[in-house]
Amino acid sequence: MMNEAAIRVEDAICSRKSVRAFLPDAVPRDLLEHILRVALRAPSGGNLQPWRLYALMGASRDRLVAAAAEERKIHPMGEAPEYPIYPPNLNEPYRSRRYRLGEAMYATMNIPRDNKAARLAFFAHNWEFFGAPVGLIITMDRQMGVGQWADLGMLLQNIMLLARAHGLHTCPQESWASFQHVVRRTLPIPEHEMVFAGMAIGYADGAHPVNSLKSERAPLEEIVTFVE
């Protein structure tokens, strides 16, 4: 039997998914602050807390989205990020997993593979935070290395699970790394911080087909080796 706390943790984990269409409804500032304050209890090696967060809502969010829209006229997919988002030639099974995710996502909206324009048009909603009223930009000091990348993931997951606990949804977004120049021009980010990702936070648009996507996972047997 699971106790109630365990059930709540499992609910948050299992109901979290990447939402890619949000309602415009505002997220109260004190709720966002609460979520971020609790999320900052995330562990980090040596307690470095190697992260910085830029929380955008209202005018600041709109400014970044508008600046990204301008940039897209020149670079529709942004420019090179400061780090390779994926390895250049993904091996199996990773390549197929990525492919299947893309196919499943566009299938929810009936966008076939050869309709590149429609696919790009949907993908570009990344740089509108998919309509979410809150956008986060997550940065890390450039001196940090592999160990600290894991730390960043802990913080992001905390934010995403706490968001669920408060009725919100999220989408983590590496796609903002490709707009790092725009992000830098628009926000007070010091040169020694690298732009890792963004995150959309808000209330899910339950009527949008893309939010019906349930991404698959490899079965436990494929991932876990129990060593006797």
Ligand SMILES: Cc1cc2nc3c(=O)[nH]c(=O)nc-3n(C[C@H](O)[C@H](O)[C@H](O)COP(=O)(O)O)c2cc1C
């Ligand atoms: C660090 C990170 C960055 C991501 N960046 C993007 C992104 O830029 N755009 C997007 O639509 N999804 C992005 N995703 C969402 C993944 O595609 C998603 O987590 C994965 O397909 C599993 O689906 P789920 O989150 O719905 O469980 C990102 C996820 C993570 C963890």
